Each structure stands twice: as C-alpha cells, then as structure tokens.
Amino acid sequence: PMTKAFADSTFNIDMPFNPLDHERQLVLNSSTVPINPFKLSYLAYYGQISFTKKFHSTSVEYTNNGPNFYSLENPFLRNNYKGFNASEKVSLWKRRINLFLNYQNYNNNINQTLVSDISTSMYNASLFLNYGAKWPTVMFLYLFQCSNSKYGIVNSANREDQVQYYTLNINYYKTFWKMDHNFRLLYNATTRDDLLRAENKNSFS
Numbered sequence: 001p002m003t004k005a006f007a008d009s010t011f012n013i014d015m016p017f018n019p020l021d022h023e024r025q026l027v028l029n030s031s032t033v034p035i036n037p038f039k040l041s042y043l044a045y046y047g048q049i050s051f052t053k054k055f056h057s058t059s060v061e062y063t064n065n066g067p068n069f070y071s072l073e074n075p076f077l078r079n080n081y082k083g084f085n086a087s088e089k090v091s092l093w094k095r096r097i098n099l100f101l102n103y104q105n106y107n108n109n110i111n112q113t114l115v116s117d118i119s120t121s122m123y124n125a126s127l128f129l130n131y132g133a134k135w136p137t138v139m140f141l142y143l144f145q146c147s148n149s150k151y152g153i154v155n156s157a158n159r160e161d162q163v164q165y166y167t168l169n170i171n172y173y174k175t176f177w178k179m180d181h182n183f184r185l186l187y188n189a190t191t192r193d194d195l196l197r198a199e200n201k202n203s204f205s
Helices: 002-011
Strands: 043-052 058-064 079-094 097-107 116-130 137-152 160-176 179-194 202-204
Touching: none
Parallel strands: none
Antiparallel strands: 043 058, 058 079, 079 097, 097 116, 116 137, 137 160, 160 179, 179 202
C-alpha cells in the first residue's frame, strides 16, 4: 500500500491522511490513477430515448466515457470519448419497403491531452425491398464518414478525410429442375479522400 510520504512526493500533493491507516477500507498503490472527484473524469454515463410504433421507430443515444474511466469487465472499452447517435427506421407497404437512417457524431479527446482532437461524423442509410416470394430482393447500403482535427500539436496528427462506402445486393430465389437456385448480384465500392494529403486518395470496387 502507498504511504503518505510516497503519495506527496510522487503526485506533488499534500494528502490529508495516511493510506496505511485505512488499508482495509481503501487501497492505494503506485499504479492507482489519481482522479479529480469534482470533474467526474473517471465515470462513464449513457442515455437513450426511443420511440417505437408498429412500422416506425426512432432512437437517440448519448455516450460519455471519461478520460480516466476504466472498465474492469471490458478493459478494452475506449475512454476519453463522447458522442451521440440518432437513428430512424420506417417500414412501408406492409413491410415490403424498409428504410433505415442513422447519424453519429463523436470526439476522442475530452480532456485535451492527446496530440489531436478528432471529431468524426458518420451518416449511413439502408434500403431493403422485398415485393414477394416470386420477385428478387434488393438491398442497398450507403455510408459516409468524415473525420476532422479541431487542432493538432504536430502536423502529422492532423486529419481531414472522407470515406464513402456503397453496397448493392440483389438476390433471386427460383426452383426448377427439382432444385432450389439462388442468383446473386453483389457490388461494393469504397472511396477515401484525404483533403490534407492528396497522395493518400484511394478507391476500389
């Protein structure tokens, strides 16, 4: 356990008590991360509001993981992160048409200690068509992501890039010659534009 003398010299503080006197109730050691209980930087909190009807649903979520937050259950859960997510789902024509829209925005540098404060916005949408068993099913996906640095201590940490992703998937099921057949047409395309470093632009499909 940590002593008062060690804590005072290591963290440049004047601890009002000796941790050794309370070692059964309070555990402090050299690997303990110091926190400020008034700024709540060691907490994570979430909020969600949702509305659902038969053919329509809406959801809004907010996430804030403090810079010193650490999950014992999931140690890989990211911290120093906050953002929100809004989604909308609509079904039309007796669920033959399904439309999904989503927007996300998050920042990775709450306490301004990283070399760059990156704000990321993401839009994605999907459309699913299913007219009937005798007709092909069609699914279209689209995603657009934009990442920007609000500031950068070093130039190499600055970012301003855009990513777009498209998918078209057409499936057709047909039975003939006493066998079930599945015909599929699939198309994928991805583009990435680096607005700061033009040589990093790439695309493929």
